[in-house]
Amino acid sequence: MSGQANRLMDLSEWENRWQEGRTGFHRSDVHNLLKDNVDKLICGRKDVRLFFPLCGKAVDMKWLADMGHTVVGVEISEKGIKEFFQEQNLAYNEEAVADIPGAKLFKSTDGKISIYQCDLYKFSSAVAGHFGGIWDRGALVAINPRDRQKYASLLVSLMSSDCRYLLDTLEYNPELYEGPPFFVSEVDIKTVFGGSCNIDLLQSVGGLEEKHRSWGLDSLTEKLYLLTTKTQ
Numbered sequence: 001m002s003g004q005a006n007r008l009m010d011l012s013e014w015e016n017r018w019q020e021g022r023t024g025f026h027r028s029d030v031h032n033l034l035k036d037n038v039d040k041l042i043c044g045r046k047d048v049r050l051f052f053p054l055c056g057k058a059v060d061m062k063w064l065a066d067m068g069h070t071v072v073g074v075e076i077s078e079k080g081i082k083e084f085f086q087e088q089n090l091a092y093n094e095e096a097v098a099d100i101p102g103a104k105l106f107k108s109t110d111g112k113i114s115i116y117q118c119d120l121y122k123f124s125s126a127v128a129g130h131f132g133g134i135w136d137r138g139a140l141v142a143i144n145p146r147d148r149q150k151y152a153s154l155l156v157s158l159m160s161s162d163c164r165y166l167l168d169t170l171e172y173n174p175e176l177y178e179g180p181p182f183f184v185s186e187v188d189i190k191t192v193f194g195g196s197c198n199i200d201l202l203q204s205v206g207g208l209e210e211k212h213r214s215w216g217l218d219s220l221t222e223k224l225y226l227l228t229t230k231t232q
């Protein structure tokens with residue numbers, strides 16, 4: 001993991017990014033790897049409860065809710081959450097969360113999309129139950145590398161026994177860029193999830209864009225994995 005291992009981003013740095021509009025991670029279109037693999041996530045089921053860790057204002061939430069599924073996200077930035085509901089033209093309510101001091105729940109009035117504004121590590125199945133699917137894009141790759149085992153243990157604790165977890169990662173030369181997003185290899189995934197989950201590589205695509213070149217990268221591969229619980 002090279003110098004990235006000790007890189008730390010605290011929550012205020014993320015909030016600053018939102019305040020300053022430095023949200024280059026946001027995509028205005030539904031993610032291509034989600035579109036290509038949505039059948040692997042949903043697997044023919046109806047009204048699946050889907051979890052979006054570190055959701056930002058991902059349009060993917062609305063796309064899946066419009067298919068009849070229920071979406072729960074966690075995001076620290078209130079600005080990002082409000083932008084999501086405004087940009088998607090969704091009316092919402094705001095309430096306190098009894099189980100998490102200081103947290104707020106933003107919920108669309110149709111009840112299909114709920115976003116908890118809190119530190120992910122304060123979230124648990126005691127707050128919102130278990131999930132039948134997870135879309136992890138810009139989440140494992142965004143957390144501090146030293147927190148990966150803690151993150152994986154939390155995500156596994158949120159999986160129902162039939163959960164299908166799509167995990168999107170990036171591979172590039174970590175000597176050239178400090179992150180985030182951080183380089184996450186298949187070995188890294190096996191290290192933190194391998195004890196609890198089956199891990200299948202679904203797709204691997206070249207993803208080098210101009211912004212990555214400006215970070216100093218000369219190649220970048222985006223990989224999509226399917227994680228399922230070993231009890232399945």
Ligand SMILES: C[S@@+](CC[C@H](N)C(=O)[O-])C[C@H]1O[C@@H](n2cnc3c(N)ncnc32)[C@H](O)[C@@H]1O
Pocket residue numbers: 011014015025026027053054055056057058074075076077080118119120121137138139142143
């Ligand atoms: C790289 S962005 C990805 C957002 C979204 N998944 C997407 O694909 O557009 C990571 C997001 O996680 C949020 N974040 C970072 N650390 C967090 C934490 N510990 N708890 C909750 N949100 C966090 C940041 O504010 C940011 O919006």
